[in-house]
Amino acid sequence: MPEPLPEPLGLFGGTFDPVHFGHLRLAEEASGQLELAGVRWLPAGQPAHRGEPQVAPAERLDMVRLATAGNARFVVDAAEVEAAAPSYTVPTLERLRRELGAQQPLVLLLGADAFAGLTSWHRWRAVFDLTHIAVSHRPGFPVTAAALPSALAAELAARSADVAALRAAPAGRIVTFAMTQLAISATDIRQRLMAGRSVRYLLPDDVLDYIQTHSLYRNS
Ligand code: ATP
Numbered sequence: 001m002p003e004p005l006p007e008p009l010g011l012f013g014g015t016f017d018p019v020h021f022g023h024l025r026l027a028e029e030a031s032g033q034l035e036l037a038g039v040r041w042l043p044a045g046q047p048a049h050r051g052e053p054q055v056a057p058a059e060r061l062d063m064v065r066l067a068t069a070g071n072a073r074f075v076v077d078a079a080e081v082e083a084a085a086p087s088y089t090v091p092t093l094e095r096l097r098r099e100l101g102a103q104q105p106l107v108l109l110l111g112a113d114a115f116a117g118l119t120s121w122h123r124w125r126a127v128f129d130l131t132h133i134a135v136s137h138r139p140g141f142p143v144t145a146a147a148l149p150s151a152l153a154a155e156l157a158a159r160s161a162d163v164a165a166l167r168a169a170p171a172g173r174i175v176t177f178a179m180t181q182l183a184i185s186a187t188d189i190r191q192r193l194m195a196g197r198s199v200r201y202l203l204p205d206d207v208l209d210y211i212q213t214h215s216l217y218r219n220s
Contacts, residue, residue, distance in 0.1 A: 007037035008105035008166045011096065011131065013080075013089060014114075015186065016043050016060050018211060019067045020203040022111075022184040026136050029179040030109050031073055034134055034163055038073040039109070040096075046086035055216050057081040066206040090123045093130040105170050106131040112141035119149045128159065128172050135176045139183040143176050193217035 012027050027039045043061050061081045068074040079095065080087040089108075096106065108131045110118075115135040118124050127133070135143050145153035161173035189199050194217055200208060211217060 005167060005170065006104050008034065008107050008132070009100070010034065010036040010039035010107050010109050010134070011042060011093075012039050012109045013042040013044060013087075013092070016041075016064050017055055017186050018060065018189060018203060018207055018216070019064045020184050020186060020189055020207075021201075022138075022182045024067060024204070025180055025182055026109060026111065027068075027074060028071075030107075030134055030136065030177065033177050033179075034107060034166060034175065036073075036107060038075060041068060041074060041076045042092060043076070043078070043081050044087045045080040045083050059210075059214060059216060063207045063210055066210055067204050069206075088122050090121065090126050090130070093127065097130055103170055105166055107166055107175075108133050110135050111138040112136065112143045113138055115143065116141060116148055116152070119152050125155075128155065131171050132161075132166050132169075133174045134166075135174065136179045137176070137181065139181050190217050194219050 010027065010030055012023070012030075014023060016023060027041070030036060031039055041064055043057070043064050045057050058081060061076070061078055065076050068076055080092060093106070093108070100106070108127070110133060112135055115133065118127070121127070137143065141147070143156075145156065148156065156174055159172060159174040161175055163175060165173045166175065184202050189202055192199050192202075193211065
């Protein structure tokens with residue numbers, strides 16, 4: 001009898017500019033529904049091109065640490081923020097594979113919008129050799145073949161699996177899961193803050209306190 005594989009580990013990357021309850025519920029619900037050993041949060045180092053003002057990677061990292069601090073199953077990986085170079089998903093997955101070993105099932109958690117953009121990633125097909133993917137539903141972003149680039153729709157059709165498959169191999173399958181639908185986005189939060197409007201109850205109070213103390217996402 002071959003040795004059973006270790007429990008699957010969730011990987012959750014994002015800009016988290018700022019982290020909000022949509023992110024937290026995604027990680028929490030993935031953790032429960034996909035029976036993950038834990039979720040490793042991977043804040044991206046190099047911010048995508050966004051409107052001013054820019055928030056430093058170290059501040060986004062601080063906010064993710066504050067938001068996840070109370071959950072023993074969440075671990076924050078600061079490597080991408082600490083690296084000087086821009087972050088790309090495939091090299092990050094290769095690093096984690098080296099660190100965690102060939103047998104560890106990995107599950108990359110993606111919202112439906114992020115999954116739909118997967119073919120634009122550098123060396124995107126290598127992702128399936130490195131990790132499983134779990135796609136969460138997100139308001140406004142259907143996970144259907146018609147809504148995806150054809151090459152990705154073909155991968156989805158070929159790799160679709162159930163939760164049990166995530167424990168049976170280290171990588172290569174795609175599952176979708178329904179989470180509590182929260183139409184919260186960091187873009188909307190930034191816009192509200194810049195307009196001086198309330199974002200309370202869209203993100204954790206500790207994160208809001210940090211934003212206010214550090215005068216982030218202000219026009220002036
Ligand atoms: P922005 O509005 O700046 O693009 P965002 O709110 O989409 O930001 P990201 O940091 O880009 O946040 O997202 C990280 C991951 O979380 C992505 O996989 C994204 O699809 C997912 N995600 C973010 N918000 C939600 C949400 N409300 N429901 C489901 N998934 C979400």
